[in-house]
Amino acid sequence: MAYRVLIVDDSPAMRAFVRRVICLSGVDVADFFEAGNGREALALLANQWVDVILTDINMPEMDGEQFLERLQSEELLRSIPTVVISTDATSHRVERLRQLGACGYIAKPFLPENLREVLERHLGVPYA
Amino acid sequence: MPEDFLHRVVHESLVDVLEKMFFISILDETSDSVPLPVRDEMAVRVAFEGEPSGSLIVRLNRFVARSIAGDFLGVEQEELSDSQVGEVMCELANMICGSVLSRVESAVTFRLNAPEIVDPDQTPADAAIFSVPLGPAAIKVAMITEAPICPPAAEFAS
Numbered sequence: 001m002a003y004r005v006l007i008v009d010d011s012p013a014m015r016a017f018v019r020r021v022i023c024l025s026g027v028d029v030a031d032f033f034e035a036g037n038g039r040e041a042l043a044l045l046a047n048q049w050v051d052v053i054l055t056d057i058n059m060p061e062m063d064g065e066q067f068l069e070r071l072q073s074e075e076l077l078r079s080i081p082t083v084v085i086s087t088d089a090t091s092h093r094v095e096r097l098r099q100l101g102a103c104g105y106i107a108k109p110f111l112p113e114n115l116r117e118v119l120e121r122h123l124g125v126p127y128a
Numbered sequence: 129m130p131e132d133f134l135h136r137v138v139h140e141s142l143v144d145v146l147e148k149m150f151f152i153s154i155l156d157e158t159s160d161s162v163p164l165p166v167r168d169e170m171a172v173r174v175a176f177e178g179e180p181s182g183s184l185i186v187r188l189n190r191f192v193a194r195s196i197a198g199d200f201l202g203v204e205q206e207e208l209s210d211s212q213v214g215e216v217m218c219e220l221a222n223m224i225c226g227s228v229l230s231r232v233e234s235a236v237t238f239r240l241n242a243p244e245i246v247d248p249d250q251t252p253a254d255a256a257i258f259s260v261p262l263g264p265a266a267i268k269v270a271m272i273t274e275a276p277i278c279p280p281a282a283e284f285a286s
Contacts, residue, residue, distance in 0.1 A: 010242070011222070013201065013215035017149070020202050058240050087226020093237050105231070108223045109148035 002030035003123055004048070008041045008055040008067065009034075011087070018056060018085065018115070025116040027123075036060075038067025045077060052123055057086040057097070068100040081122040085110070134232075134277050138255060138258040138269050141227035146262075150196050154260055170214075171219040171248035176229060178238030182273030184228065185255070186221040187248050189265035193217050196262075218243035224269060232277050 007015045007020060012106045015034050015056060022029060033048060035041035037059040053071075057064035071077045081103045086093075089107035097105060157260040168190050170269035175183040188196075190213075198205040220241045229238045251257070255270035271277070 011215060011219050013197075013212065013219045016201050017219075058242075060242070085232070087223050087240065088238065089226070089230040089238060096237075108226060109145045111148050 002028045003051040004031045004033070005029055006033045006035065006041060006044065006050040006053045008036075008038065008053065008059070008064075010036045010056065010059040014056070014085075021112045021115050022119070025112060025119070027116070027119055038062030038064065038070065041067060044069055045080075050080060052119065053080055053082040053086055055082060057084060057093075058090060065097070066102055068097065068102055072101040082124065083118055085090075085115075129156050134256060134271065135258055137231045137277075138224075138271065139260065141231065142258075142269065143265065145220065145223045145227055146196075146267075150199055150220075152196065152199070152262070154262070168215060169248045171246050171251065172214075172217045172243050173246045174221045174225040174243045175241040176225060176238050177241070178229065180273040180275040180277065182261060182271065184221065184225040185246070185251050185270040185272075186217070187251065187268040187270070188217065188220075188262070192263055192265045192267075196220075214245050218245070226284055228271070236253050 007018050009015050009018070019032050033044055033050060037043055038055070039062040041053070041055070042062075055064050055067060062070075064086070068082060071080065072081060078101070082101065083104035083106060084097050084102045085106045085108060087108045094105050103122060106114055106118055143154045147155055169187050170190050170193055171185055171187045172248050173183055173185045174189050193216075194208060194213050197208055197213045200216050201208070201212065203212070222240060225240055252272055255272045257268055257270045259266045259268045
């Protein structure tokens with residue numbers, strides 16, 4: 001099965017890095033979608049279905065916390081596994097994001113294996 | 129004590145970020161290469177709000193910056209635009225800053241502002257500057273905070 005992945009981050013460099021790491025990890029991706037903040041991501045989700053969302057926290061216009069709140073408020077979008085990728089690894093931040101509906105958390109810097117493990121867990125990706 | 133602690137935290141964060149995200153191993157050895165001139169440096173500043181608030185500045189030679197940006201994006205150096213190099217340097221500074229602040233976790237959640245490219249000469253004279261050799265150059269990290277950064281209570285007690 002090929003997956004549809006949405007990467008939400010205001011840094012084009014970080015979006016490119018995450019896309020590259022996913023490709024190298026062997027996950028079968030049908031489509032990558034990208035958004036620079038939560039608002040852009042919601043606009044994209046109005047027209048596209050994705051299997052997993054990877055989102056940053058600190059973003060302009062609509063940050064990661066506001067984005068998670070909006071996802072949780074929409075019945076259809078609530079079911080999409082959403083993983084936060086952020087530099088903020090403090091325990092209270094991680095706990096807050098889990099309460100807001102994030103199903104996983106990856107602290108930057110991270111190893112490619114960390115991202116692969118999280119995708120495997122939430123997508124049921126089979127690895128050789 | 130606070131300066132020793134901060135030095136260790138910045139060093140650990142730098143090594144962690146460069147090894148995991150840029151696939152660069154930092155050796156605690158001085159390079160045999162001819163040092164690159166300081167005048168060719170670029171700098172990125174990340175302001176942060178928390179306890180304490182402040183900013184972190186990362187300075188790096190432009191040639192080395194282009195090289196590690198290529199590694200990060202998986203693109204040949206000659207194919208990179210200056211804008212892409214700048215974006216990667218902003219992300220590098222963002223990750224170092226987040227990593228440092230996460231290691232000095234306080235009861236208050238910190239917030240990072242968007243990184244910005246600045247004039248390297250604007251680094252304040254009173255900033256605590258940490259330097260790690262990186263090929264023929266050095267990556268320098270300057271921290272400016274409104275109050276000293278101290279070890280978490282648990283570490284201080286141990």
